[in-house]
Amino acid sequence: MSGNTPKEETPRTVISASWSRSLAAGIHPGVQAAPLVYDVADIGDARSAHPLSEMLPLLSHTVLQIADEAAHIMVITDADGHILWRDGHRDVLRHGDMIGLADGFAWSEEAVGTNGIGTALATGRPTSVYSAEHLIEVLHHWSCVGAPIIDPDTGDVLGCIDISGTTETLPPATVALVGAAARLAESHLTLRMREADERIRARHQSRLRASGLLVTPSGRVIGGERIAMPGSGAERIALAGGEQRLMLPANGDRLVLPDGRSARVESLGDAYLIMPFGVSDAPRLSLTLLGTDHPYAELDGVRVPLSLRHAEIVALLALYGRGLTAEQLSFLLYGDEGNPVTIRAEIHRLRAQLSRAVAAKPYRLVGEVEADLLSVRRALAKGDMRVVARLYQGPLLPRSEAPAVRRERDELDARVRAELLAKGSIDDLWLYAQTASGQDDFEVLERIVADTGSNDHRNVVARIRLSADV
The missing domain is CATH 1.10.10.10 (Winged helix-like DNA-binding domain superfamily/Winged helix DNA-binding domain)
Incomplete structure (x- = not known):
């Protein structure tokens, strides 16, 4: 703070960089507390609207017990460092109230200088700040470790999870624990995102032509062809975890794809259909x-x-x-x-x-x-029992008495049953057992009973159906 360079021990690089950012933001070491940004009446709405609200039980189960037993507290913020939730050791919570380490207060670097929350959000990675590494003096009796949580859909920061305590240091494993909790939350968010992607694909698959793309509002390509990635235009697309991402136009209905093709952008409500110009307009x-x-x-x-x-x-x-x-x-x-x-x-x-x-x-x-009729026939020809079981929802037009339809219905049902019994997994057979054709099929039900444990719900249901047929 005096402007002199220490001759022996110097701050860690991450701390030096954070102090520079904090001082440039006008933070003075004499600041006594974090500023309040949410009134009590408003913080409930901020919590319920935040994507991490659904992750709170998971994060609490992962971190809170350990934090409480070690006389620490757990803090969860939004992307701006505003505290939305906190819990943990009662005495530490009381000390936190005195410095604004409480619900509704701002803990970005721009608000209180170097700290585990704000610096983790600024660096984008798990960060520990111990004692006098804090810029403001009132925090020199605190140590904290924070880790940002990234939205797998947009790639943006959603918030931060932090462990803080009134000690000069924290156990070395704390950084790993907080980082693991953040990654766990991200994995659950990813799972929910994939489930949402499947619903979008199922809803709009019929609109997707061979040369088109199905794209989420965040620009992730979740259906259609892979896009060639020449050197030019690479700034418009990124690969993350094998996914392609497009930068959708803020206005207008046209887009230049990374391979140079112009395309039409059509809103589907929960997604966008990207169709290159010149693609056949066949029904x-x-x-x-x-x-x-x-x-x-x-x-x-x-x-x-x-x-x-x-x-x-x-x-x-x-x-x-x-x-x-x-x-x-x-x-x-x-x-x-x-x-x-x-x-x-x-x-x-x-x-x-x-x-x-x-x-x-x-x-x-x-x-x-x-x-669906043609898809099942193709899957049977390929021997893909997983697809057969998923697509075969029951007999072809069950009420039809047309001779040709009845013949196709009986042949298809017999082929599906025989192939599933010969090659299908227990999961495949269970799906078939949910159809009108398979729900009372004695041989199928016996296979399910034989290949599942007594505690498996499929075993129980199959036994009930078998006993009803006796």
């Missing part, structure tokens, strides 16, 4: 026909309920990709008693619903067509 049709009495299509992301007859027609057109004439469709649906005139009338009504996704001469589905 995108998705069909849900398995295990439901209420089949439906999604045309360019818009859900279209299907009557049973229309569902039968699109199911056959999906199976016969090259198309069918009115006579062929009539025979497949009605047998020898069919009338092509009736089929033409139904196709006319169907085309009014699905517009350009149904073509004529011959009748066929056009554009990008996906159907």
Whole structure:
């Protein structure tokens, strides 16, 4: 503080750098307490709105008991260093009240100078500050260790977890403990982010074309193609944990991709669809026909309920990709008693619903067509039982009596059952047991009982179903 350089022991580099930042911010060593930023009436709203509120039980369970037993306190702040929660040893909490180490007070470097919270937020890594390493003198009887918590979605700092005590030093393991608690919170946030990503993908998969990208509001690419990363434009994209991230435009609906292509940006509410210009504007049709009495299509992301007859027609057109004439469709649906005139009338009504996704001469589905029926058939051909079990929700159009649909329904159900019994895992069989086809299947249930422990809920359910069939 005198401006002289010590001849023997010098401050640690992290402390020297923090003192320089703090002095440049105008912090005086005579500051007596941290400033208050939240009134009692306001801090509840700040807590409930903060992403770390859901992590509080986890962090408390990880850190609080150890902090309390060692006569320390645990402090959790937001990204600005404002204390939102604290708990721990009663005497230390009382001492903390005297210096503003309490709910609603600011502990950034700009507020109180060098300290475990503010310096950890400034450096972006776990940081310890002991005794006289604090810039302001009132903190020379304190030691603290803080670690920032990073938002896995945006990469921004969410806040800081800190252990503080009225001692000259803290146990060496404290830095590792606080850092581990921060990483644990980040891993739980990552898990929740992945679950949210899956829901977004499931909701918008039908909108995603082969050359498109599904992007979160934070710019993470969670669906679609990988983007080439030439040297130019690399500033627009980053790879973190194998993820690609785009810098979305603040205004406008256009974006230049890192590979140089221009793309259209379309808001989907909870995500963005990025479509390079020049990509075919063919219709995108998705069909849900398995295990439901209420089949439906999604045309360019818009859900279209299907009557049973229309569902039968699109199911056959999906199976016969090259198309069918009115006579062929009539025979497949009605047998020898069919009338092509009736089929033409139904196709006319169907085309009014699905517009350009149904073509004529011959009748066929056009554009990008996906159907749960086709996906299961492809998975069976590949021997991918995990996908089969996940996608097979039950028999094809259970209420249909059309000859060709009944034949496909029976064949598909038999193939799925046989392949799962021969090659499927116990998880695969359990998923199949939730369908109308498998819920009372004696052999499937016996396999589940044989391959699971008595404490496994699947074992219990399978035994109940078996006893009900006896």
